[in-house]
Amino acid sequence: MRKIALVLSFLVVLSSCKSEVNPETTAQTADVKMDPLPSWNEGETKNAIMAYVKGVTTEGDANFIPEMDRVATFDNDGNLWSEQPAYFQLFFAMDRIKALADEHPEWKTTQPYKSVLEDDMSTLMSYGEHGLLEIVMASHAGNTVTEFEQIVKDWLATAKHPRFNQPYNALVYQPMLELLDYLRANGFKTFIVSGGGIEFMRPWVEEVYGIPKDQVVGSSIKTTFQMNNGKAEIVRLAELDFIDDKEGKPVGINKFIGRKPVFASGNSDGDLQMLQYTDSNSYESFQLYLHHTDAEREWAYDRDSHIGRLDKGLDEANEKGWTVIDMQKDWNVVYPFQLNK
C-alpha cells in the first residue's frame, strides 16, 4: 500500500504540470483520490494545510496569491531533520575539532574546545546556543569552500547518528518531504531559513529536500576572495558573519529572498520572529509549528529543552491560532527509513 501511495504522490507532482496531463491519466488519478501527504494522518492539521494551499492557489478565491509571491520558508534543525541529542552540525563540528586538534594545541585548555576534545557534552552545552555556534563556525574555517563542501560530504557518508545508527541526513522527516513537494507542486518556492551554517547545509539539501543551494539562508562565517597561482578561491575565515536565528531570520529572509513569505514552518522559539514576520503579510499567510511529542519514534521536548526550546512560540501559536503539528498524533511515519517497503 505504502509503495502505491508514494507512486501516486509522485504522479500528483507530475500532473501539476498541466501540459503533461492527458485525459486518460486524469481519469485514473481521479478514481483513486491521490493523497499528496500520505504520511500525515487525517485530522485538523492536515486539513488546515490543504485548505490553505487550495484557497491561495485557486484563481478567483478571495485569498488567491500570484505564484511569484508564494514563498515558503522552513527552519531546518528539528523541523526538516532531527536535532537531538544535539544539533547534528555540532557532531560534525566535534569530529572536525578532533581532527584539527593537533594543529591547535591551545584547544586542550580553552573552553568550549576542551569539552569537545573530552566528549564532555554537558559542559559543552552549558555554553548555550551562541557558544555552540561559535564552536561550529570556528571549527569550519581555514579552508576553501570547495574543500569544505567535500569535508561535509565525506562526513555524511561515514558518520552515524548515535541512536538510530543511520547517516545523519537519513533522519529527515518523511511528512515534511511530502509537504515540500506538495507546496512546490502548487507553485510555491521553498526556502530553508536555518540557524545552522549555510555551507554545512548546501552540500546535501539539494538532493535530500529538492531545495536548490541558492534557496538556503543560514548562519555564516566571513570569507575572502584569493587568487592562488592564477586559481580563484573563496577562503573561509574564523570570524562570524551573520547569525540567522531569532530576529536574524526575518533579516536574513529580507536580505537573501527579498520577499515576505506567505508560509513559514518552524519548531522552536528561534523561529518565532520568522512566523511573526510571515503573519504580517498582507496576503493570507500560514504559520506552522512542529511540536516534538513523540518520545518513542523521535523525541519529546518543548518548554524546558536546551535544544529547540518551544515556549513563547507555543503560547503565541495558541493565541494567534497558528497550526501546531502534534508529531505523535499527526504523522503516521517519521523517517523515510521507517516506511514499509
Added chain:
Amino acid sequence: MRKIALVLSFLVVLSSCKSEVNPETTAQTADVKMDPLPSWNEGETKNAIMAYVKGVTTEGDANFIPEMDRVATFDNDGNLWSEQPAYFQLFFAMDRIKALADEHPEWKTTQPYKSVLEDDMSTLMSYGEHGLLEIVMASHAGNTVTEFEQIVKDWLATAKHPRFNQPYNALVYQPMLELLDYLRANGFKTFIVSGGGIEFMRPWVEEVYGIPKDQVVGSSIKTTFQMNNGKAEIVRLAELDFIDDKEGKPVGINKFIGRKPVFASGNSDGDLQMLQYTDSNSYESFQLYLHHTDAEREWAYDRDSHIGRLDKGLDEANEKGWTVIDMQKDWNVVYPFQLNK
C-alpha cells in the same frame, strides 16, 4: 520584420518546454530558422555565445553541464542598463537627499552631501566609488523595506534620464534582455550580481529582466527586525552591510548563490574578480565583457572613465581570450524604445 522576429523569439522560449511542442509548430519554426538573439549582429561575438550554449547544453558533448550547474551571473550597471552620465542609483540618491534635506540640516555643510544639494556633480564624483556608495546607502536608510520599495517604484514612475528623457529603467539593453531569455530557455538560472543596492534593484528587475528578487545579489545596508504595535517590520539602518564589488562579487556569489557560475557577464574592472572566479570553474565556462564603444547610440568609455572603468579587465580579456562585446559593431539596437515598431 522586427515585430516578427520578436514574436518568433517568444516562440523559441515556449518551444524549449518540450511538452508544449507539437509537430506542427516544430515544422513551422524549423522553416523560418528563428534567431534567439535578433538584436545581435552576425559575427564572432554572437557565434561565440551561441556555440558555448549549444555545447554545454548538448547531452553527450564533452562540455555538457547538468542544468543544476548552469548558473549565469550578470553585472547590472553598464551591463544590463546604462550607467552614464552617472550610476542611475546616484540620481535616485540625489533626489532622495534633496527630499530629506530639511530633516538633515548638517548636510548643507558636510561633504559629499553638500555637493548633492548644490547639484555639483564634479565635486561629488571626486569622492570616488566608495564615497558614492556611502551617499547612496545613507540616503536610503531610516524607513521600512516596504516603504523603501514604494519610494523606488514612485521614483522610477516619475524621474527621467537627462539625455534620453525616458524613465531610467527604459535604458536597459535590448540585446542583453534577449541573452537573458536565451540562457533561461537553455536551462540557465540567471542572477544579477551588482555593486548597486540590492533593495534598489529588487522592486523592478523582476518585471524588466525576468530575474526573481531572490536571484539578485548586491550591496546592502544593515537592517533590523522590529515589532511595532504587533506589526512586524524590517527597518533599514544607515550602516553599510556589504559592498558587492570587485573581490566582493565572488564573495557575494558564494554567500547568496552557493555555486560557482559557468557564465559571467560584466563591463568594468569591478567585474574582473567575478569573471576570474567563473573562469576557475571545472566546467567549461564563458566570460563576457561589454565594451562601451558607441558614443552615438549610448556612450563610449573604457580605460579612463570614472564610472565603469574597463582597463585591467580589457587586458585580461585579451590575454585569456574572453569574449568582448563591441557595442557599436555587435548590437543592431541598444534600447528597446529604439526598436522599429
